[in-house]
Amino acid sequence: MADTKKIGDLDVFPLCLGGNVFGWTAGRERSFEILDAYAGAGGDFVDTADSYMASAPGNSGGESETIIGEWMESRGNRDALVVATKVGRHPGRPGLSAPNIRAAADDSLRRLRTDRIDLYYTHFDAPDVPVEEIMTALDELVAAGKVREIAVSNIEPDRLQASLEFSEREGTARYVAIQPHYNLVSRDTYEGPRRDLAERHGLAAVPYYGLASGFLTGKYRPGAEVDSARAGRAGKHLETDRGRGVLAALDIVAEEQDAPVATVALAWLAAQPTVAAPIASARTLAQLPPLIEIARTTLTDDQLKRLTEASA
Numbered sequence: 633m634a635d636t637k638k639i640g641d642l643d644v645f646p647l648c649l650g651g652n653v654f655g656w657t658a659g660r661e662r663s664f665e666i667l668d669a670y671a672g673a674g675g676d677f678v679d680t681a682d683s684y685m686a687s688a689p690g691n692s693g694g695e696s697e698t699i700i701g702e703w704m705e706s707r708g709n710r711d712a713l714v715v716a717t718k719v720g721r722h723p724g725r726p727g728l729s730a731p732n733i734r735a736a737a738d739d740s741l742r743r744l745r746t747d748r749i750d751l752y753y754t755h756f757d758a759p760d761v762p763v764e765e766i767m768t769a770l771d772e773l774v775a776a777g778k779v780r781e782i783a784v785s786n787i788e789p790d791r792l793q794a795s796l797e798f799s800e801r802e803g804t805a806r807y808v809a810i811q812p813h814y815n816l817v818s819r820d821t822y823e824g825p826r827r828d829l830a831e832r833h834g835l836a837a838v839p840y841y842g843l844a845s846g847f848l849t850g851k852y853r854p855g856a857e858v859d860s861a862r863a864g865r866a867g868k869h870l871e872t873d874r875g876r877g878v879l880a881a882l883d884i885v886a887e888e889q890d891a892p893v894a895t896v897a898l899a900w901l902a903a904q905p906t907v908a909a910p911i912a913s914a915r916t917l918a919q920l921p922p923l924i925e926i927a928r929t930t931l932t933d934d935q936l937k938r939l940t941e942a943s944a
Contacts, residue, residue, distance in 0.1 A: 634674055634927030637908040639836040640781040640808030642750055644677040644714050646902060646927050648838055650913030651680035655695030656688045657915040663699045666914050668707075673924045677714045679811075679838070679911050681755055682740050683721035693722045694743045701745035710746055716838075717744065718755035718785060728758040730769035737773055752779040753811055757787040763795045771804035783809035783838075789825035796833050807835060809908070814839035816848055816878050816897055816943040817869050827906060836908035842901050843894055843912055844869060849922070850882060850893030874943065881942035885935045892922035899929040900939045 636643040649670045654663040667678070680700055686693030697717060704710045717740050720728050725736040740749060752773065754766065773779040784792060784807050792810070799806035810830050814822035818841065830837055843849055847866040854870060869875030879893075886893045894912075901910045914920040931939075 637836070639714075639751065639783075639838070639908050642714050642781055642808075644909055645675045646909050647675065647898065647923055648677040648679050648716070648909045648911040649675055649923075650840070650911045651678055651696040651700055652684050653913045653915045654680070654684070654699045655691060656685035660699055660702070662916070664703050664706075665917055666920060667700070667703050669917055669920050670914075670924070671707075671709065671712075673920075674927070675924065676712060677716070677909055679716045679840075681718035681721065681753075682725065682736055682743075683718070683723070683755065686721075686723050693724065694739070697740055697743035701743050705745045714750045715744060715746065716751035716753065716783070717749055718753040720755040720758065728754055728761045728766050728769075730765050733766070733769040734773070737778055741778060748778055748780060750780045751783055751809065752781070753783045753785045753809075754787070755785050757784075757791050759788075759791065763791060763798050767795055767798050767802075767804050767806075771799075774805040781805075781808045783807055783811060783835075785811040785840075786813075789829055792826070792829055796829070807833075809836045809838055811838045811840055811911070813841050814901065814904075814907075815842050815844045816882075816900060816939060817844050817872075817875055819943060830906045835906065837904075837906040838909055838911060839901055839907060840911045842898055842910035847875065848878070848882065848894060848897035849919075850879065850886070853879075877942045878939070881938050885931065885938060888935065889929065889931070891925060891929055894922040895925040895929050896931070896935075896939075898923065898926040899931050900936060902926055903931060903936055 637646050680696045683693050684696035685691050719736040770782045812822035845866040847869045882893045886896045898910050912923045
């Protein structure tokens with residue numbers, strides 16, 4: 633059994649399964665298979681959002697939550713899971729006004745077929761809404777038992793600091809986690825003021841794009857064609873010296889560890905200050921084992937240094 637990580641009062645598996653492919657590149661049946669395999673390997677931490685996957689043809693938003701809710705109901709395993717979802721980007725529930733937060737939470741609870749959300753993120757900040765309104769609305773959800781812990785994703789450091797200060801001053805529920813864009817080829821999106829705030833206030837980081845849209849799996853190589861909806865986004869890293877240098881370093885460490893490149897990339901992320909559990913998604917069963925393996929992978933100091941220097 634893998635050691636669990638702490639996010640507020642939540643104990644979680646060290647790899648969070650991303651639900652952003654459910655209802656998009658993974659249909660309902662395949663999503664169930666991936667969720668079954670993840671849970672079967674000891675995984676218990678699933679991340680989604682009310683807006684997933686509104687952008688896919690024929691979708692309207694909430695499809696990922698619906699699939700996860702149907703899966704939990706069919707398996708009867710809700711109490712064994714930590715479910716995270718987000719508010720603010722659903723096409724029908726945009727923004728972070730207090731009425732919208734309340735209504736969106738109820739919508740998510742219905743789609744997830746549950747009575748509580750374990751970890752509730754503000755998906756993207758809404759600078760036009762005072763932090764006092766946002767934090768008070770989230771506090772009301774916690775007091776009502778609809779949400780266990782609250783967290784934040786995409787936000788500027790000054791707004792994050794103001795939110796944390798309001799919670800401390802007023803005694804409301806406070807953010808326990810931050811979900812930043814963070815990986816070996818995107819470090820300044822988190823390292824710096826955001827991470828400094830997380831360290832100072834004891835926030836756990838749950839990074840998204842942990843594999844840089846698949847680039848850090850190692851499948852993107854010069855001349856290689858990859859059949860993926862994210863190929864354009866991931867392939868651009870091959871055009872930079874940094875991207876190619878990171879791949880070369882990953883290859884060396886992966887050989888030393890006798891582990892897949894994706895495992896090594898996530899293991900580096902998991903070893904960084906404040907990080908509790910990186911998020912990674914799988915659209916096929918074959919993509920899942922290298923993700924799960926980070927629960928059993930520890931890089932040496934020299935290996936961490938090699939990767940850190942290559943990605944600087």
